[in-house]
Amino acid sequence: MEIHKIVIPTPYEIxxxxxxxxxxxxxxxxxxxxKTKDAYEALKQGINDAGYNLNDIEQVVLTHHHPxxxxxxxxxxxxxxxxxxxxxxxxxxxxxxxxxxxxxxxFHLKRNAVPEKFIEKYLENREEMSYFGTIPLTQLxxxxxxxxxxxxxxxxxxxxxxxxxLIFHDTKSNSVIGGDLLLEHVASNPLIEPPVNLTxxxxxxxxxxxxxxxxxxxxxxxxxxxxxxxxxxxxxxxxTTRLERDRVRAEQVYDILDKPKxxxxxxxxxxxxxxxxxxxxxxxxxxxxxxxxxxxxxxxxEVIEGxxxxxxx
Ligand SMILES: [Zn+2]
Ligand SMILES: [Zn+2]
Numbered sequence: 445m446e447i448h449k450i451v452i453p454t455p456y457e458i459x460x461x462x463x464x465x466x467x468x469x470x471x472x473x474x475x476x477x478x479k480t481k482d483a484y485e486a487l488k489q490g491i492n493d494a495g496y497n498l499n500d501i502e503q504v505v506l507t508h509h510h511p512x513x514x515x516x517x518x519x520x521x522x523x524x525x526x527x528x529x530x531x532x533x534x535x536x537x538x539x540x541x542x543x544x545x546x547x548x549x550x551f552h553l554k555r556n557a558v559p560e561k562f563i564e565k566y567l568e569n570r571e572e573m574s575y576f577g578t579i580p581l582t583q584l585x586x587x588x589x590x591x592x593x594x595x596x597x598x599x600x601x602x603x604x605x606x607x608x609x610l611i612f613h614d615t616k617s618n619s620v621i622g623g624d625l626l627l628e629h630v631a632s633n634p635l636i637e638p639p640v641n642l643t644x645x646x647x648x649x650x651x652x653x654x655x656x657x658x659x660x661x662x663x664x665x666x667x668x669x670x671x672x673x674x675x676x677x678x679x680x681x682x683x684t685t686r687l688e689r690d691r692v693r694a695e696q697v698y699d700i701l702d703k704p705k706x707x708x709x710x711x712x713x714x715x716x717x718x719x720x721x722x723x724x725x726x727x728x729x730x731x732x733x734x735x736x737x738x739x740x741x742x743x744x745x746e747v748i749e750g751x752x753x754x755x756x757x
Contacts, residue, residue, distance in 0.1 A: 445597070445614040447621075447669065450490030452477035454512045455575070458630070461512040463487065464621055464669055465494050465501075470593025472503045473523075474612065474621050475671065478575045479515035487516055505591060507623025507671060508606035509534045509576075517577035524582045526591070528601070530608035530640050532581045537573055541642075546570070548638040552646055556707035556727060557751050566723050585610060602660065604653020605632040607640050611660065619667040625656055628673045631686055636728040650690065650732025651739060657683045690736065697733040698742060704755035707731055 448465040455478060464474040473491075477483040488498055498519055506514050506527035514534065517525050525535075533541045546567050553563045583592070587601035587610075596615040603609055605624045612621040624632050634650035660668070661683045668676040676682060693714075700713045711719045711730040719726040734754055737743040744757040 445617045445619060448490070448494040449669070449675075450487060450494075452486045452490070453480075453482045454478045455480060456512055458512065458672055461672055462670065463490070465491060465496070466594065466597075466621075468591075468594035468597070470502045471496065471500055472505050472591065472593060473501050473520070474505045474669075475507055475513040475623070476504055476516040476519065476577065478512045479518060479577060480575065484516060484519060487519065503593065505585070505612070506531055506608075507611065507621065508609040510606055510624070511575035513623065513671060515575050515577050517579045521579060524592075525579055526583045526585050527581055528586065528608040528610055529581070529584045532584075534573070534576050535578060535580045537576070537578070542573075544642060545638050548644055548646075551644050552636065553727075555747075555750070555752050556731070558708050558723070558727070562720070562723055570724075600659060600663075602656035603640075603647070604634050604649055604651075604656045606635065607637045607647065609656070613663055613665065617667075618663075618665050619669065620660065620663065620665045622660070622668040622670050622676075624671045625660060626668055626676060626679065626682060626686070627670050628676050628682070630672075631689065633725055634728055634732045635724065636731060646731075648732075648735045648739075649728060651735050653732075654687060654690065654736075657687060690733070693729075694733040694736040697730065698737055698756070701743060701754060701756055704753045706751050706753055707734065710734070710754065 446467040450463040451460045454461050461477055466472050477487050501520050501523050503524040504517050504520050509531040585599050589599045591597040598613050599610045602611050602625050611625055634653040636646055636649050639647045661680050665679055668679055670676055700710050707730055711726050714730055715726040743754050745752050745754050
């Protein structure tokens with residue numbers, strides 16, 4: 445696989461994001477940075493450095509819908525835009541979808557005993573959609589699809605970090621364009637997001653994420669081109685580390701459940717004060733650890749007076 449890495453700044457704590465230019469029968473860009481001016485300049489420069497112009501890009505393929513990856517689809521109005529169908533909601537930003545999305549978060553935050561003032565603040569921040577691109581997908585990709593113009597490059601659906609997440613496995617080089625499934629220096633966050641079927645029922649993001657990691661491990665690839673940071677070659681070892689780390693955290697959550705507790709109570713104990721500024725992230729992680737324990741029959745969840753209450757079973 446002829447691949448050229450482009451490092452793009454983001455306004456987020458994670459730092460730079462990577463895009464990958466791949467020359468096959470078609471010239472494709474995998475991921476497109478955040479929609480900021482700095483990112484546009486870096487993307488343009490990176491494409492030039494590889495010997496091309498923005499106009500030469502024939503298709504943009506997205507690993508997932510997060511704004512650090514799906515922003516600058518807007519720089520390629522003539523290109524085909526490909527990705528999982530869920531991404532389209534964030535590019536189109538229909539009023540119905542945005543309302544549903546707020547309702548989804550409000551429902552789950554309430555259920556998990558998050559105080560009203562935090563909920564409203566969280567929803568306001570969620571409304572920040574300007575870093576997302578606005579050009580809808582022209583072609584949907586799903587699990588097992590081959591990327592057009594790239595024989596042997598196959599998509600795998602890998603939800604958990606994002607409901608829309610795909611990785612792309614090149615069978616010839618046995619490498620993967622991995623989005624945010626596996627990163628070298630940080631654990632990917634199992635964010636709770638509205639589910640693909642747009643109901644109020646949440647998916648079990650961390651359990652899905654762990655399955656996706658196992659899928660990647662089973663591919664036994666030589667290299668992962670990660671969405672942030674360096675390429676990864678010790679793939680299997682790093683996946684084992686990530687899986688074990690979450691298992692340890694789940695055990696800490698089990699210890700915290702010395703009596704029945706709501707999710708926010710567990711979150712406060714697990715993360716002390718950072719849950720105030722990192723509400724979505726910390727609560728998603730806590731729920732993830734509880735999901736692990738529940739899937740192993742160690743804890744149970746009951747709805748008591750409208751709140752999810754977890755206890756040891
Ligand atoms: Zn992401
Ligand atoms: Zn990312």
